[in-house]
Amino acid sequence: MKIARHFLLPLSLIPASFAMASDTEYPLTLTNCGTEISFSSAPEGVVTVGQSATEILYSLGLSDRVLGTSVWFNPVLPEFSEVNAGIERLADNDPSFEAVVNRRPQLVAAQYEWHVGPTGSVASREQFHELGIATYVMPADCDTKDNSTGGDGTRTAAFSPTHVYKGITELAAIFDVQEAGKALVTDLEAREADAIAKAESLELPPDLSAVFWFSSPDSSVDPYVAGRLGSPGYMMEKLGIQNVIQSDEEWPIVGWEAIARSDPDLIVIARMDRRRFPADDIEEKLNFLHSDPVTREMTAVKNGNIIEMDAHAMSATMRTIFGLEMLADSLTTLSFER
Structure with missing residues (x-):
């Protein structure tokens, strides 16, 4: 989805x-x-x-x-x-x-x-x-x-x-x-408080988990994903979501095999105009997730729980609050049956 x-x-x-x-x-x-x-x-x-x-x-x-x-x-x-x-x-x-x-x-x-x-x-x-x-x-x-x-x-x-x-x-x-x-x-x-209240009103699984994928130097290599203490970590913590990545680095490189073993319920992928890497293109990300033999078996991919978020909202910026709002809204539309 x-x-x-x-x-x-x-x-x-x-x-x-x-x-x-x-x-x-x-x-x-x-x-x-x-x-x-x-x-x-x-x-x-x-x-x-x-x-x-x-x-x-x-x-x-x-x-x-x-x-x-x-x-x-x-x-x-x-x-x-x-x-x-x-x-x-x-x-x-x-x-x-x-x-x-x-x-x-x-x-x-x-x-x-x-x-x-x-x-x-x-x-x-x-x-x-x-x-x-x-x-x-x-x-x-x-x-x-x-x-x-x-x-x-x-x-x-x-x-x-x-x-x-x-x-x-x-x-x-x-x-x-x-x-x-x-x-x-x-x-x-005020927007921050409203988004947090919206998530708190939902009956989300207590162990709901996610990974934020920013980009990759190439779609075939390990991705840059969000560490636990950055802006995406803040969003997840405030909305009651567990980050499967526990690194303190802002954007650590983590292998897809390790991410697949954690099997997050939700994958948030960055949409951006920048084109430094092939995987900056969101279509490259989506194609990879659905075609790679490892990632296509992940629960989030099978259930269609893939959310697109502006890359700028994943950085520590004013738009982090907009990302928080968007993520809270998205949680109202997704199913997390296992």
Whole structure:
């Protein structure tokens, strides 16, 4: 069974320093992912390296400050289609350092430290700072996470949406739009609570289990699946689902034989526009699951309990809440007879 994608409108655990949503007093100094950053005024122009930062800035009413975007997994939220079409996309994936700098931003807002960080694929934070360009990395990618382990990093504690809300609140403070930040976080918190309540109202099996498949370098090799402490792990924990993957890595590589032995009741597969790997294509994923002699015998495949979810919702972003909602809705339509 294919579950249609849900696009939902745009989230508050407000830090005490911003609880009253008052005007920003400059200079503003924050510690962001271990780096102290300061602003003498709201940035006039920003380049985003990551869809998460882009959509948060749009949701805060700051699209007029965005000079260029990059690193996209899915189409922009539909309410921002028109405004996004008028903003230059520097790259679908990693932009070059020169492409970002040439837009002359006062701020670079990044979703991942592996793009803008100690060994950033775009540049280090120091490279931007030497040019007088401030950087901000979304806290959801560094709070409770060690990105020095390589790959997509390792979670040191479970992801919580509070880290996403922190990023929204701090960006709202940087740009002096705290009321917009508070409204966004409040809305997302309400959606989160409603989705959890919906799942709690269902008579789900107490041992219901799942695996989240993001992609694979090739459909014939071991997949990247969600570890227990990342965004998908949060969704499963809140909805009463057991993750058959117990790794603390964000996206560990696990063999299909091991996954099949765990025999999850539900398989959630990522839908994305990105095409770095053949298995980025959701049709490749579906064809593999139904044709491979190991995966086609899995309970979830036989019962048609395969859910398609936007890849961006599987990352630690604002869209995690949308993924939580979609997963809760999907659980109302599936049968888990064994």
